Amino acid sequence: MAEFMPLVLFAVVCLVLMCGFPVAFTLAGTSLLFAGIGLLTGTFDPAFLNAMPNRMFGILSNQILVAVPLFVFMGVMLEKSKIAEQLLRNLGLLFGPVRGGLGFSVIIVGMLLAASTGIVGATVVTMGLISLPAMLRNGYSPSLASGTICATGTLGQIIPPSTALIILGDVLSSAYQQAQLKMGIFSPETVSVADLFVGALIPGLILVLGYFIYTSIVAIFKPEAAPAVQDRVPLSPGFIFELLKGLLPPLLLIVAVLGSILTGKATPTEAAGIGAFGSLVLAIAYGQFSLQRLREVMDATLQVTSMIFLIFIGAALFSLVFRGFGGEELVHEVFNDLPGGVFSAMLLVMLVIFLLGFILDFIEITFVVVPIVAPVLLAMGVDPVWLGIMIAINLQTSFLTPPFGFALFYLRGVAPPELPTRTLYKGVIPFIVIQVAVLGLLAVFPELATWLPDQIYG
Template sequence: MSLPLDILMIAALIVCILLGFPVSFTIAGVAIVFGFIGALTGAMDLSLFGALGQRIFGVLTNDVLIAIPLFVLMGVVLEKSRIAEELLETMGRLFGNLRGGLGVSVVLVGALLAASTGIVGATVIAMGMIALPTMLRNGYNPKLASGIVCTAGTLGQIIPPSTLLIILSDVMSNAYQQAQYEQGKFTVETISVGQVFAAALMPGLLLVAIYIVYLLARAWLFADDAPAARALEEKPSGWVIAGAIFPPVFLIIAVLGAILGGIATPTEAASVGAAGAFLMAGYRQGVSQRLVVVGLVALFAVIIAAGIIPVRLQRSDTLMTDWLRGGVYAVLAVVGFAAVCMCVRNAYKHGLLLPALTSTMSVTAMIFTTILTASIFSLVFVGLGGEDRVEHVITAMPGGPTGALIFCMLLIFVLGFFLDFVEISVIVLPLVTPLLILMGHDPIWLSVLIAINLQTSFLTPPFGFSLFYLRSVAPPDVTTGAIYLGVAPFILLQIVGVALIWLAPKITTFLPALVY
């Protein structure tokens, strides 16, 4: 008995990726080949390809996805301006004298960088070049040190803002609307990026706490695995600590506060984050510190004031006070814009701007190419009857809604060994999440469970991206096998995190309910 084409299509995709073909071209190529095979065998109507243009247009005009390149630019500028490096060095000196303290500092820095950059590759590489040699010099177990760096770097995918959460919020919003249509509700509600950001914040901090407890417990039980630092510089002063921590924390408050407070949309907040990153880089690289501070204050003031007391000068009933207020807002915006322009010019002079833009374009092109080609794949998969097969498999799972969710989580976890989080998000999730929502699972809670699961895919061999990033900068004496073994306990900790959120959904739903 021959296998159905939809199953063969999934198998062909995984095989081609394992053979090393470029992912985006593989997704589109496999889809087109199976589309024509389906047309020749009568399993698919070739006219379905007529909907492809509409799907691509929908992706390119999606306002939510515009935030991705802006958040990427923010993270790249912070990484290339050495702000992340300074933060690592300061935190390492602060906690180094504690047994397991260097590992704790790496986790805390990973959390701060996650909330201010959201880029896994940049974080893992930066910590692999700075923190990993420091831990090894101070006698850390190479496996433990590798696992700490890889895992702390992945926090950028669960602590907002992150590209994963933006993509996931768009997928879950469409799934939630589809589920409501299936229930006959035509005045549908939706899920915003802000809700997903709010839902992921506490679980992200929970994971940080789990990592730290594990490190301190392991250092206490096995002192040789994570000893206190030897010959470490004296502890930094309060001013040094504040100078390293305050800039990224200020940026986090500006970006997340604007989103969660309803002052700005995620795209607007991302643009604020990118501008703030350039101002911070300029402050560090020689632009007048007074100009940078004035620019930051001006931008912060206009964002808060315009959000609380908006001005609409096009209205016929505009008063003189509205014009005066609008003039003040305009002056503040011009001052902030001038400061940003000076910092961008300074970044160009120091050779930071072009590499930052190049990296941003590369990452953005990778993400959007995958999303676009996944649209072709999902179109053909649905045309071959794959959607009906997925629905039949999920609804036939023993255990009802709980059994179906366990099956889907295991499926996503296994696929994470072979596929990137973007591919899983835009190919697999649109097929399974509407069914899970129809079964009664809360979409916000479900989003966070899936996000942690997808975060784990960065750690699972053979294609865990964090493993590749660390391998590229790790010393030769840290073997690939040591890196793989080092992340194994942290994969188990990820599962513990999922279990805690599963058993206590309030961890996820409390903040969105409070804010929204």
């Protein structure tokens, strides 16, 4: 029975999470309960619990994780400044004479908003409130409109600066160090968040290109589903000024944040500080700043950051207890016994993460599943950057997949009641196919994720 305790622990944690209990307390409470049982039965090594204070101190003093509240602040401030609403209106006028033009505008704004906020729920809800009524009012197919919004909203999972990539980078860095120790390698080299940011650029742009191609195909072969919304572009000096005023500032902010990371001028944490300050400046410039709004943004930032760090601590305890029961060795044996070696192990991990994405949020999966499987996969020779991007796109795909995709729930909450849920499900299917195709492309050509980091940091 003792050899199955890690599997029982994992199953109980997933079951309690599905019952709706808070993630941090579920991870910590269940792990402590199992550790107590293990100590009484003599099946658990108490040395792992002794390591907990050092692990907690390491989490709270981790400079990389300081980027989390700063990027959350940046995203919430830009969301509440109504920059996306103005940008969508102007791009809608620019692409209005083109069939599918409003869909193109939604994809562009969704991409910029995803890069600005880095939070899937915030992007989907914001785009649902400002884009869905406009698309339906202009005769767009409800399924195309809802599918486009859900798909572009989940780009916040993969397009940097993404909160998901920051968290994933920290977990993978720890897993990479464990894998090196297992192989007898003592090296200070780790997986940096900057590597994941750079590695995500090409796959993220391929996804956006795929969305554009699909929207173009619909506009060509089903013009009634994506009609033009006006006859000509109002290219007056006033319109051009309004367009540039809505497009350039957030674009320059994103370029400043990512550019400072790519050129090595700033660490991700320092770049997050630039982003937070820049979002404040933009809110003032757009006349959307007030002390009340600043209080709301700071409250939201505090709530999200507190939740993430509590989950960090609970996940660290879960990881230690899982390893104390010999879970890491069990996973290693299972992967080594699979026919097909690394390919079968990766396929199994991707399938498990995809299925768990129906019922668990990305934070839960990152902290529960990744610390278990990543050290074993990395020890088998899997590239850490490629693994991180594969996991991120996989989770992004699961967030779209009916019937439990989180993006569908977010949009359902703000969509008009007359829009049937089955229409939402129907609308996301083509975008799921696109994302699975990109995932397959990455599996066949890992260089899509690893080439750019090698060229820049090589």
